[in-house]
Amino acid sequence: MPYWQVKGRRPFERASKIAHAEIINNPLVQHFVQGCTLPSAPPPEDLKQKLLELPEANGRISAVIAIDGGMTETYVREEFPTASIAFIAVGPLLLRLEDLADLDRQPFIGPEDMQRLKSIERYVLVLPTKSVRAKGGTTFSQGVRWAVQDFLLQRHLMPALQWLLFREWRAKEEREAWEIPKCPNPDCWEEQIRFRSGDSVEQPCPRCRQPVYLSDGLRLYERIDEELGAGAILGYLLTAIEQIVLVHLIRSIWNLKPSLFREVLFIKDGPLAFFGVTAPMYRPMRDLMKFLGTAESEPLINLVGVEKTGPFVEHAALIDKDLGPGQVLVLNNEYIYRHIEPGNASDKSFGKNTYYGAKVIFRGWNQDTYVASIPTGDYKPNPALADFYNGADVLRVLSRLRCSMYDNALVPVVLANRLVSLADVPSAEILKKFAKQQVKLA
DSSP states (O other): OOOOOSSSSSOOOOOOSSTHHHHHTOHHHHHHHHTOOOOOOOOHHHHHHHEEEOOOOOOOOOEEEEEEEEEEEEESOTTOTTOEEEEEEEEEEEEEHHHHHHHHHOSSOOHHHHHTTOEEOOEEEEEEEESOOOTTOSSHHHHHHHHHHHHHHHTTOHHHHHHHHTTTTSOGGGOOOEEEEEOOSTTOOOEEEEEOTTSOSEEEOTTTOOEEEGGGGGOGGGGOBTTTBSGGGHHHHHHHHHHHHHHHHHHHHHHHOGGGGGGEEEEEESOSBOOGGGGGGHHHHHHHHHHHHHSSSSOOOOEEEEEOSSHHHHHHHHHGGGOOTTEEEEOOHHHHHHHTSSSOTTTOOTTTTTBSSEEEEEEOTTSOEEEEEEOOSSOOSSOOGGGSTTHHHHHHHHHHTEETTSTTEEHHHHHHHHHHOOOIIIIIHHHHHHHHHHOOOO
16 A cells, blocks of 8 residues: 555655566466356347247336436545545436327427426435444444434334345235344344334344344444444445335335236336345345235236346347347346356356346347346246246337437436436535535534
């Protein structure tokens, strides 16, 4: 690590311009790099045998709800630049397919027309990430945990989290408890703290008597460090909030009018999965998808996660030329570990402990290619196209939502991102000035 300015009168320590020579000439490094391999696309003739034609759909979907989020981190004092806070914004956007079709038929689009496509509610969370103590905690980590708990309570997302964790769509006697493996408070080693349906969302630890929150069920406390900060949880937290908002919308429709599910397509930015410390959340989410997929004779839920970046998107670009319009490649365990991710399909199951859906690569009729994950209920290492809940309806609507601004883009995802993403300029700069004005010294 280099030295950096403290008082502002000396330059930063510059990195060496020749240190790379020692690395390149190191025989151990050379041997290691020469032994590495990259996954490769299958031969075109093999790929064509795996491609499927998308069947006809029911055409009942009339509206789309896209969920996306953004975040930025900024320091709060010029003289203490390690002290920082993060701003997270998440929002669902509602778009009616009829409105989108009307705009497509117009020669000119006015600002008032675009307003019909921007129906959104924002959820905003402010979180200390290093050397800043929130008012709800006596230590840094307690302050971070309290900030997450308070956000869920204030924005009415806590009932959605309870509904998910305890499986409250079931009868009372069939609901499950949610276990926190260890007390999140410092210097306490109490294990297996359980929350049950109907319990308070905050309870004292049996040993240290410090508060334990239901939001600790996300297990973010495992990545919070009193000295290194909470920057490591931001990506996990953003993804978790996006999916809690999704559950909030699903719960609201279920309580209001379950038949509305057939008319609404939910689009999540990113795969249908929980990663890292939040990964155990896949279990109740998979149970919820299975419930909505089997509650009636046909699946109720229309849900898709669309990926913009990553190895699956890169692989889709490799095979793009070999896919025809309306063709689908269902990604099974063997294909993923042979052509996309390093691993052995005989002893690994991709996404078994993280995903609540399976993946496909789909070529639309507008020549755009999408990497999508769609719920399947139970985990299926070798899914068939019929296993995807309303897969034909979902993918056909995706093709209608094409946005020409970017490669393989979707109109609702682009609009949602524009409304909640936080740019370095000017958003991050403005939030930095705001934080510097508001955060006080202890």
